[in-house]
Amino acid sequence: MSAMQLQRAQELRLPSQAAMLYRESSVQHFWDTNKSTLVDAWAEWEKTQESLFLLNGSLFDKELREAVTQAWQDPSKELAVKDLLTEVAPDVYQLQLFDPTKLAELRAYLESAWNAQIPLRPPYGIALNRGGAMLDKRSEGCFAAPSFQAFYQEVLDVYMRPISRLLFPEIIGFDTQTFGFSINYKPTTDSSLRPHSDASAVTLNVNLNVPGEEFTGSSVDFYDQNTRQLVPLKFTPGSAMLHRGSVVHTAQPIRSGERTNFVMWLFGDRGQVPYPNIERPSIPASERWTEVHSVADSYAPF
Secondary structure: OHHHHHHHHHHOOOOOHHHHHOOOHHHHHHHHHOHHHHHHHHHHHHHOOOOOOOOOHHHEOHHHHHHHHHHHHOHHHOHHHHOOOEEEEOOEEEEEOEOHHHHHHHHHHHHHHHOOOOOOOOOOOOOOOOOOEEOOOOOOOOOOOHHHHHHHHHHHHHHHHHHHHHHOHHHOOOOOEEEEEEEEEOOOOOOOEEEEOOOOOEEEEEEOOOOOOOEEEOOEEEEEOOOOEEEEEOOOOOEEEEEEOOOOEEEOOEEEEOEEEEEEEEEOHHHOOOOOOOOOOOOOHHHOOOOOOOOOOOOOOO
16 A cells, blocks of 8 residues: 555646745645655655665764763763854854764765655745755655654754753743754755744754865855844854844855755744743753653644
8 A cells, every 4th residue: 555655646746836935725735635645655665765874873973972962861961062062153053963974875865865756845935946845744745754754853852952952041841842844055946045033942954065065155144133243154064053043044145056954943832932032041951951742733834
């Protein structure tokens, strides 16, 4: 039955790019009607990919992985994690999330998925591009391969949430729900994003370019409220920017090459986020390095 679902999914005809951009009712109907087919298809696709690299903890930067593992075992040692973070703009931190030498394996996995001919929903507000997809199970048309979903949850639960609580303790209680998407920038399709803030408590934006996969332009500029200036930042392979969702930022036009990123959000139930200037509480480390057992709701920002 599932093998038939894979074939059925590959034979589906995506709504037009224009229909998806303008969110026509037929687009929602397409994803709702084919939801179970697509989920089953991704599970069957994964069974055909036994030769692919398995997504696991080796993808993470070694220093970060060791520091995070230590903090989970003994939260009092969390400063070893903080030492690996650099504040590059107000409420914006940079870190090395993935090991650059492992990114080729992750990208090979993703390339195989993009080539699977199973419909994927790109993020709203951008043109349909090959590298754009919803990642979270709450989003229809998401990349639902079981091993990817397990890896995606590891990024959020093991790394993103406790590190975010370490930097921004005021988000506790506003970090129970998740959201994510991938995006690909290149001069001929999606090349930039205008200034905006995110509907998140905190955002993790991680670059997936492999070493040597160069691009020009495409800096992410963050607005510094103190100086009223934009602070331009550029990604390197496997690096990430972690910031409060309320920080205004923009992706400048890419001039050459391509840039591929995962973007992940945390927020509270039904999309709740803390006030931008709320006072930051003092909380014990043990409250940061703890599992969250909230039930996932169905709210998706877009």
